[in-house]
Amino acid sequence: MTPSLLGRVRGCLSSPARCLSHLHCFGLQESGLRETVGQMLEEMQQNEWKVVYCDLLYADGSLKQLLISLGDALHLLRVRSTIHTIKDLVEALNHKLREDSCKGLIICLDHAESASSFTSSAINAFFDFPNFIDQENPLVRILTLGERSWQAINAANFTIGQIPVPEFYFPIMDKDDCISLLCEALPEIESSLVKFVVDAAYIHCISPNRLAKLVLRVHDEIEAASKTDKTPIRNLNFSAAFCRKAMAEMLGTNTVVLDAKKENARPKVEQQPDYLVMPVFQRYLLLASFCASNNAISTDKRFFIKHHGREKRSAKREIRLEEKAQLKDFDPKTADLQRIVAICYTLLKKHYDDGDVLTKIMDLNSLLNTLSCMNLVSRTSSASNLDQPRYKCLLSLDAAKQIARFGEDL
Amino acid sequence: MPSRTRTSTSVDETATILQQMAEALGLIDTVHPHLEEAEKKLLSIADKFMSSGNGASCRVEGLSNTDKVHLQRRLAERCRHRAEIVTVNYDELFTDSNCEERFEKDRNHPRVFFVFNAEHFISSLRQTLLYKLLNGTMLYPWLVVLAVNSQDFYGHLEKRVRSRLSPDRICVSPTTDISTYLSHFYQLLSKDKFPEMFGFLARCSFAKQLNYLYQMNSDFDVLRRCTALMLTELICLEELTTERAESALKFVIEMHVPAVPLKSPFFNILKDLSLRQIAVLMCATRLFKQLESRFDDKAEASQISFRQVFLEYKQMANKSYKLLDVNSDKIIFEEIRRLGSLGLLTIGNKTTNVSFQKISLPVDVYSLSEQFKTLSLPAAVQDFFAHVSAM
Numbered sequence: 001m002t003p004s005l006l007g008r009v010r011g012c013l014s015s016p017a018r019c020l021s022h023l024h025c026f027g028l029q030e031s032g033l034r035e036t037v038g039q040m041l042e043e044m045q046q047n048e049w050k051v052v053y054c055d056l057l058y059a060d061g062s063l064k065q066l067l068i069s070l071g072d073a074l075h076l077l078r079v080r081s082t083i084h085t086i087k088d089l090v091e092a093l094n095h096k097l098r099e100d101s102c103k104g105l106i107i108c109l110d111h112a113e114s115a116s117s118f119t120s121s122a123i124n125a126f127f128d129f130p131n132f133i134d135q136e137n138p139l140v141r142i143l144t145l146g147e148r149s150w151q152a153i154n155a156a157n158f159t160i161g162q163i164p165v166p167e168f169y170f171p172i173m174d175k176d177d178c179i180s181l182l183c184e185a186l187p188e189i190e191s192s193l194v195k196f197v198v199d200a201a202y203i204h205c206i207s208p209n210r211l212a213k214l215v216l217r218v219h220d221e222i223e224a225a226s227k228t229d230k231t232p233i234r235n236l237n238f239s240a241a242f243c244r245k246a247m248a249e250m251l252g253t254n255t256v257v258l259d260a261k262k263e264n265a266r267p268k269v270e271q272q273p274d275y276l277v278m279p280v281f282q283r284y285l286l287l288a289s290f291c292a293s294n295n296a297i298s299t300d301k302r303f304f305i306k307h308h309g310r311e312k313r314s315a316k317r318e319i320r321l322e323e324k325a326q327l328k329d330f331d332p333k334t335a336d337l338q339r340i341v342a343i344c345y346t347l348l349k350k351h352y353d354d355g356d357v358l359t360k361i362m363d364l365n366s367l368l369n370t371l372s373c374m375n376l377v378s379r380t381s382s383a384s385n386l387d388q389p390r391y392k393c394l395l396s397l398d399a400a401k402q403i404a405r406f407g408e409d410l
Numbered sequence: 411m412p413s414r415t416r417t418s419t420s421v422d423e424t425a426t427i428l429q430q431m432a433e434a435l436g437l438i439d440t441v442h443p444h445l446e447e448a449e450k451k452l453l454s455i456a457d458k459f460m461s462s463g464n465g466a467s468c469r470v471e472g473l474s475n476t477d478k479v480h481l482q483r484r485l486a487e488r489c490r491h492r493a494e495i496v497t498v499n500y501d502e503l504f505t506d507s508n509c510e511e512r513f514e515k516d517r518n519h520p521r522v523f524f525v526f527n528a529e530h531f532i533s534s535l536r537q538t539l540l541y542k543l544l545n546g547t548m549l550y551p552w553l554v555v556l557a558v559n560s561q562d563f564y565g566h567l568e569k570r571v572r573s574r575l576s577p578d579r580i581c582v583s584p585t586t587d588i589s590t591y592l593s594h595f596y597q598l599l600s601k602d603k604f605p606e607m608f609g610f611l612a613r614c615s616f617a618k619q620l621n622y623l624y625q626m627n628s629d630f631d632v633l634r635r636c637t638a639l640m641l642t643e644l645i646c647l648e649e650l651t652t653e654r655a656e657s658a659l660k661f662v663i664e665m666h667v668p669a670v671p672l673k674s675p676f677f678n679i680l681k682d683l684s685l686r687q688i689a690v691l692m693c694a695t696r697l698f699k700q701l702e703s704r705f706d707d708k709a710e711a712s713q714i715s716f717r718q719v720f721l722e723y724k725q726m727a728n729k730s731y732k733l734l735d736v737n738s739d740k741i742i743f744e745e746i747r748r749l750g751s752l753g754l755l756t757i758g759n760k761t762t763n764v765s766f767q768k769i770s771l772p773v774d775v776y777s778l779s780e781q782f783k784t785l786s787l788p789a790a791v792q793d794f795f796a797h798v799s800a801m
Contacts (some may be wrong), residue, residue: 017438132479252737
C-alpha cells in the first residue's frame with residue numbers, strides 16, 4: 001500500500017474541517033482494504049480518537065436497526081433509553097461527546113453497497129446527521145468501506161445526497177508485490193517455488209490468501225513425495241506437475257494432471273460430484289426429467305419411439321427450424337410427472353432387458369423427493385396438487401452429459 | 411508565454427504556512443458567505459415575530475447540503491431566550507408516533523418550529539401535519555420555518571395549507587457569477603487572517619480549475635469540500651511548492667467532478683481483476699455487441715445467459731490462450747457472480763437453473779470496450795477479441 005494513500009485518508013479523517021463528514025474507501029476484497037484501514041483506525045484509536053464499527057449489511061435496509069446497532073456500539077443506551085430516530089442519536093451523541101474527552105468520533109460502516117437497500121430519504125438523513133452535532137463537540141466522521149466506488153453505488157441504485165463524496169481507491173497488489181509478501185509470510189518455503197507458483201496462478205487468482213494456500217499445498221505435496229521416494233529432485237519440472245494438479249483442484253484450471261507413476265506423485269484420487277454417486281434408477285429419472293424439461297412435447301415421439309412415422313424434411317423447413325431454434329428461449333420448462341415417468345420407463349426398457357420388471361419395483365416418489373432435496377429437480381406445482389404434479393429439471397447440459405456417460409465407465 | 415518556474419518556500423516559511431493552513435482548516439466551517447442574505451432575511455422575520463408576538467411562517471428554499479443547519483442555529487441563537495425551539499426531521503414521523511402530540515402541548519407559549527426537508531410532507535396524508543403547524547401560526551405565537559430542497563414545493567401544497575403559509579420566501583441559490591465564486595474561495599481561506607498562507611496560495615494559478623468546477627457544479631458546499639481537501643492534501647505534503655498546490659486542487663476537483671466520465675472510479679476496478687475475470691467480462695461484452703448488431707430491438711439484445719458466456723470463454727481459451735482454460739462451467743459461473751457483486755454485470759434472479767440465469771451490462775458496451783484497450787492483456791487474448799469485434 002502506498003503510504004501517501006493511507007496518509008491522505010488519515011489526513012482527511014483527522015482534519016478539523018467538519019464539512020468532510022463522510023469519506024468512502026473502496027477496493028476489492030483482495031486489496032486488503034479492511035485490514036489496512038482497520039490497522040490505521042487502531043492507531044488512531046490509540047491517539048485518542050474514538051472508533052466504532054457497524055455494518056450496513058446487517059441493518060438490512062432498516063434505519064431503525066442501523067441506529068440501534070450504532071447505539072449499542074457507542075454505549076448510548078446508558079445516556080438515552082431508546083435510539084430509534086436520528087434525533088435520538090444526535091441528542092445522545094451530543095450528550096456523550098460532551099462528557100468524553102476524545103479528539104473525534106469515527107463511525108466505520110462496512111459493506112457500503114448495502115446502502116442501496118435503504119430508502120433514499122432514510123440513508124440521506126443518516127449521512128446528514130454529523131451536521132447536526134453541536135459545533136463545540138468533537139467532530140464526527142462517517143467512513144464507509146466497500147468494494148464499489150460511491151459513484152457506482154449511486155449510479156446503480158439511486159442518488160444518495162446531491163454532493164459527491166470524497167473517495168479513496170485502494171488498488172490490489174501487483175504480481176511482484178504479491179511474491180515478496182508471500183516470501184515474507186512463508187519463510188520456510190523457497191522463494192523460487194513461491195515465484196513459480198504465483199507466476200503460474202496469478203492470471204486465475206489475485207488473492208494473496210488463496211495464493212498462499214496454493215503455495216503451501218504444492219510445497220507439502222513435494223515434501224511428501226520426496227520423502228516417500230527418497231529422490232532429492234528439486235527442479236522446477238518436478239514442481240510443475242504438483243503445481244498443475246493443485247491449480248486444477250483449487251482454482252479449476254484445465255491442465256492435464258500428469259501420470260502419477262511417471263512423475264512420482266501420489267495416486268490421483270478424483271472426487272466425483274454428488275449427482276454421479278446415486279442409484280441407477282435415480283440417474284435415469286433425473287435424465288428423463290432433463291429430457292422432459294428441455295424438449296418440447298412434440299419431439300417426444302421422434303426421440304423415444306422407434307417407428308414414429310415419416311417426416312417431411314426440406315432445406316427450407318430445416319432453415320426455418322434452425323432459425324426458430326436460435327430464437328428459442330433455452331430455459332428449462334416444467335413437465336408433467338406422467339411425461340417424466342413415461343420417458344424414464346422408455347429409457348430403462350431400452351437399456352435393460354428386464355426393463356419391464358424394473359419399472360414395477362421403482363419407488364418413484366421417494367426418488368423424486370431425493371432429487372428435489374438435492375436441488376436437481378424442483379416441483380413447480382403446489383404441494384396440494386397430488387393429481388398432476390409438475391417438475392422442472394435444474395441440471396445443466398454438461399452435468400446431464402456427464403451423468404449419461406457415467407454408466408459407460410462401469 | 412514565459413515558462414513557469416517551480417516556486418518553493420524556505421523551511422521556516424513552510425512551517426508557518428502549514429500552521430496557518432491547519433488553522434484555516436479549523437475555521438472553514440464557520441465561513442458562510444453564500445448565506446449572508448438569507449440569514450439577514452430570516453433574522454428580520456424572527457425579530458418581527460418576537461416584537462409583535464403574532465404567529466408567522468416562511469420557507470427556506472435551496473438544494474440539500476446548503477447549510478440550512480447553520481440558518482437553524484442562527485435562528486435558535488436569536489430566539490433562544492424568548493421562545494422554545496423545536497426542530498422537526500421528517501424521519502421522526504415514521505418512527506416517533508408521539509411526534510404530532512408534542513406540538514399540541516403548551517400551545518400559547520412562543521415557539522419556533524424549524525422543519526427540515528419539508529418536501530417529504532407533501533403527500534396528502536402528511537399535509538395534515540403541515541396544516542396543523544401553519545394553522546397554529548394563525549392562532550398562537552408560533553413561527554414556522556419550512557426548509558425545502560425542491561423549488562416546486564409551494565405548488566404541491568393543498569389549498570388549505572397554501573393559504574396559511576406566508577409568501578415570505580428565502581432562497582439559497584448557487585452562485586451565479588464567477589467573480590463572486592472566486593471571492594467565496596478566498597473567504598474560505600480566511601484571506602485576512604493568514605497573510606503568509608494567502609501569499610503562497612496567491613502565487614498559484616487556481617483560476618482555471620476553479621472555473622471548471624464552477625461550470626460543473628457551482629454549489630458552495632462542493633467548493634468548501636474541495637478547499638478543505640486541498641488544504642488537507644497540502645498539510646500532508648513534506649515539500650510545499652506552487653505546482654504541488656495546483657495539482658492538489660486539480661486532484662480534489664477531479665475526485666468530486668470527474669473530467670471524463672470514463673476516468674470515473676467505476677472503471678478503476680477493472681485494473682484489479684484477474685486475467686480470467688477480465689476474459690469473462692470481455693466475452694460477455696463481445697456477446698452483447700454481437701446481439702446488438704443482430705437485433706434491432708435493444709430489449710432483446712440486453713440479456714444473455716451464463717451458459718452463453720461460458721461457451722464463449724471456452725472458445726476463447728481453446729482458440730487463443732490455453733492457459734486460461736478451466737475444467738468446469740462452475741468456475742466461470744462463480745466468476746460471473748463475482749463480477750455481479752462488483753457491479754460490473756447485473757444478474758437476473760428469475761431462473762433457478764444457474765446455466766440459464768440471465769445477465770445484462772449496467773454500463774454502455776462501447777465505453778467498456780474502450781476501457782479494455784487501456785489494460786495490458788496478453789497479445790493472443792487481445793487478438794481474439796480484436797478479430798471478433800471486427801466481425
